[in-house]
Amino acid sequence: MGEGRLTVRKAWIVAGAAVAVGLSFVMLLVVGVYIVAGNLAGGVGGASKALAKGAVPAAYADIVRKWGNLCPAINPALLAAQLYQESGFNPKAQSAAAAQGIAQFIPGTWATHGIDGDGDGDRDVWDPKDAIPSAASYDCKLASYVKDVPGDATKNMLASYNAGAYAVIKYGGVPPYKETQNYVKIITTLEESFAAPVSRVDPSKQAAGAIYYAQKKLGTPYLWGGEGSAADGGRFDCSGLTQAAYDTVGITLPRVANDQWNAGPHPDRDELLPGDLVFFSDDLGNSRAIRHVGIYVGGGYMIDAPRTGAVIRFDPIDTPDYFGATRVTEDGAKALPTTV
Numbered sequence: 001m002g003e004g005r006l007t008v009r010k011a012w013i014v015a016g017a018a019v020a021v022g023l024s025f026v027m028l029l030v031v032g033v034y035i036v037a038g039n040l041a042g043g044v045g046g047a048s049k050a051l052a053k054g055a056v057p058a059a060y061a062d063i064v065r066k067w068g069n070l071c072p073a074i075n076p077a078l079l080a081a082q083l084y085q086e087s088g089f090n091p092k093a094q095s096a097a098a099a100q101g102i103a104q105f106i107p108g109t110w111a112t113h114g115i116d117g118d119g120d121g122d123r124d125v126w127d128p129k130d131a132i133p134s135a136a137s138y139d140c141k142l143a144s145y146v147k148d149v150p151g152d153a154t155k156n157m158l159a160s161y162n163a164g165a166y167a168v169i170k171y172g173g174v175p176p177y178k179e180t181q182n183y184v185k186i187i188t189t190l191e192e193s194f195a196a197p198v199s200r201v202d203p204s205k206q207a208a209g210a211i212y213y214a215q216k217k218l219g220t221p222y223l224w225g226g227e228g229s230a231a232d233g234g235r236f237d238c239s240g241l242t243q244a245a246y247d248t249v250g251i252t253l254p255r256v257a258n259d260q261w262n263a264g265p266h267p268d269r270d271e272l273l274p275g276d277l278v279f280f281s282d283d284l285g286n287s288r289a290i291r292h293v294g295i296y297v298g299g300g301y302m303i304d305a306p307r308t309g310a311v312i313r314f315d316p317i318d319t320p321d322y323f324g325a326t327r328v329t330e331d332g333a334k335a336l337p338t339t340v
Helices: 011-040 058-067 076-087 107-113 128-145 153-163 165-171 178-194 207-216 238-247 330-335
Strands: 277-280 292-298 301-304 313-316 322-326
Touching: 058 076, 058 128, 076 128, 076 178, 107 128, 128 153, 128 165, 153 165, 153 178, 178 330, 207 238, 207 292, 207 301, 238 292, 238 301
Parallel strands: none
Antiparallel strands: 277 292, 277 322, 292 301, 301 313
16 A cells, blocks of 8 residues: 655656646557567566565575476465465464464374474474474475376476375376365466576567556545545546456455565566556565555556545656565466465
8 A cells, every 4th residue: 555655756847747748648558568578478488486575474585496496397476475375474474274384284283284394393384483494394305205296397296285295196297176276276377476587578468458558547635545435436446456456357466565466476677667566675585574565557656545645646666665576467366365
């Protein structure tokens, strides 16, 4: 949400040349983004799965990097995706099924597979220094059980995590269970949102529609918690605007900015395309601390709902609190947990 937007975005930038320039280039971009999308389609390459900047809270980043390389079936981005899907990086998480901690081990599994990751003499499911290494160790153990099964080793490992190694062995790969197939797709999709980009990322086909919606809302007053409903008087906060914009093109985003960050892969600053979501934070090392989001329109500007007392407008993105960007994908949005 956008309350507390940094005051470094001077009012004169918006009131003056930015609006005049912005209105002209946005209308072009709404059409031109489709051309750009066509030109860049198929431009993804490389297999690196290093963590994206700030993808994991700083307290856990080094642990995830270290243990995410424990065996060939996993990598730091995949391990981060699992932790996010399980608990949203909450070390105190506890489910109704008695799953505990940041990695959501049930007591029986922890008793068998929990390890003393930090070497302090105990195995504590509530301590991420034990739980994260245990999650990686458990993944690798499952991978070893199905190492001779044909197909993708990582997908077979994930299927084993969900359905058991016996089912993967029986079916010679990911079993034909809808729940298991969905779990494998969710984690491998989320993996891309935690991975550092190594080349251009495919553009979103829905980007132009999202921009078109947002630019029609220019001048609308900001409302904390606003989602554009009649009860809100058609007003929005920052993540309410981005959520509504992508909803018009059939993509359902989470409600708050720091969860919207995980709705797709992360292009570098010099690879931004119109329609990318751009994010801002006071803690540039932690995506969970993101507190503002806008829709990039090109030329270094975004459309955003900045703060109480302001209106939806064009703002520059190159400020000290710029965190990064997400190229929203339909699969990426669908993969996000409903609660984290």
